[in-house]
Each structure stands twice: as C-alpha cells, then as structure tokens.
Amino acid sequence: MNIKSIESLNHNMFILRFKSFMGSIFSYTSNSASGETHKKTKLEIATRLAYPAYYVDNVVINNLDVSLTTNSWNILMNGGPTAPFIKNSQRHDFNYATSLSWFFDIFYERFFALCPETRPMFTHVSIVSQGKLLAGVISSALTHLSDTDRLKTRLLGMVKAHNGKGVKSSYYGCMGDALVWALETVIGDEFSIECKLSWHRVYSYLLSIILPEVVKYEIEKTRRSMTWVSKSRSNSYSHTNSVGRRIEVELDRVLLPKHTTKSLPRKTMSVTVLVHGNS
C-alpha cells in the first residue's frame, strides 16, 4: 500500500469513526417500506426505548378490542366473585372480601415487584382507593377510546400531575404488565388469549399518548440540569487529503452536568464539520 492510499484510508477511517460517533448521539436514519428515509429524532429514539416488550406499534383499536376489554373489565368492576376467587376463598390464608379488592392488592404487589423503587411513593396511600382512581381513568378510557381528543386531554392532564410526582417513563410499561397479569389471575379462563391481546393493544394505544409526553419532560429535565461550556474551550482538527479536500472538525460546545468542571464526557460532545473542496 503506498503513502497516498494510507492517507486516504486514514481519512476514510476518520470519517467512519466520526459518522458512527455522531449517529450514536443525535439521530439515525431508517428506511421505510416505501423506500423513504426517515431521520429519527432524539425524542423518537428515547420514546421507542421506553416502550415495553408487549407494545404494539401504530395500533388501531378495533371493535373486537373494545368489546373484549370492556367485557372483561366489567366482570371485574361488577364485583361478583370470579371462578379463581371462589377457588382461592377455600384457602384459610385468603382474606379478600371481593374479587375487586383481591385485584387491587395483587395488581400493586406485581407492580412493586417489577418496579421496586416506586413502593415508597405509595406508603401514605390506601392501595384500594388508589386502585379505584386508576380504575376510574381506565374505565373512562375504555368508554372514550374513539373520542381521541377527550382521551388525550384526560391522559395528558394525568401525565402532567405524575411528572411532578417523579413517575418515570419506564414505570408506565410495568404498570400495563401488572394490570394484564392481575386481570388474568382474577378473571381466570374467561380472560382468553384474544382478550389479553386486546388489552395489550388498548394499553399500547394509551402508552402511545402518554410516553412521548413523559419522555419529552425527561429530556427537558436532563437538559435543564446541564450547562453549555463556552466556545473558548473548543478543540479543532484539520486534515487535507490527497485530492485537496480539507476537512475541519470543531468541537464547538460541550454539554456538561452543571456541577462538572473538568472531564469532557465523549457522549455529550457537539461537533461542527466543515468540508472544503469538491465532493
């Protein structure tokens, strides 16, 4: 390999490293089925990462989803004993008065098992009254699934109040998990596999309204706790390759946690690139 090709190799490697570095921080591109390239924003990427494993992308709720979720929810809310409740009542250590109180209890226990750090948030609240509030929102969501504006207003109001309480995006996914698990446990065989899928679809729809707002709030909150280091501390790199194209890379601003004074974590760098000459 001659000197020129080594130079161009170095140059290409530099570009490659630079591209992968930029890509990992700010955005990446994906190709849709129609061949269109869509550049994902930081918010879209962060929101995607917050979705749970059962999340159904771009879900459109159909009549079957509405009827299966509403029927199973009514079985629970009507308060009558379900088959698993009757079976468990024969156990001497089973102390629940109704299927509903059993549901609230195991729902929160399951939720706390999935997200243990949330338990202290509920120490001063009655789980049954808390469960009733949550159930109220879910009942209303099921009734108004087709009234998107009304549903959005209600959920976004709830999100705003929850952001202030420190409820993180990841907790909402765990809550859906706990919800479906508790429904299945309390309702038993009447909770069919189709019904479970409909619950995942409906809850995914709620998450598609809730999570972008929560993630936006989390990104803003992180940004507010960071500060820009002035341009005078900038770093630059300049390279002219064998065909006379000059590339300048300038680390122009660095975003750091407010209290940080020394190290410049690579992940938080913002870079400007200037390419001179013919492409």
Ligand code: HEM
């Ligand atoms: C679809 C999901 C959710 C719905 C529909 C919902 C609904 C509600 C409602 C209606 C209230 C009472 C009014 C209020 O304070 O805003 C409430 C309170 C609360 N929620 Fe949620 N919630 C959801 C998810 C969560 C999650 C994931 C957490 C995680 C920790 C959480 C924690 C709390 C807490 C700590 C309170 C306040 C309890 C109190 O101090 O009285 N919620 N929720």
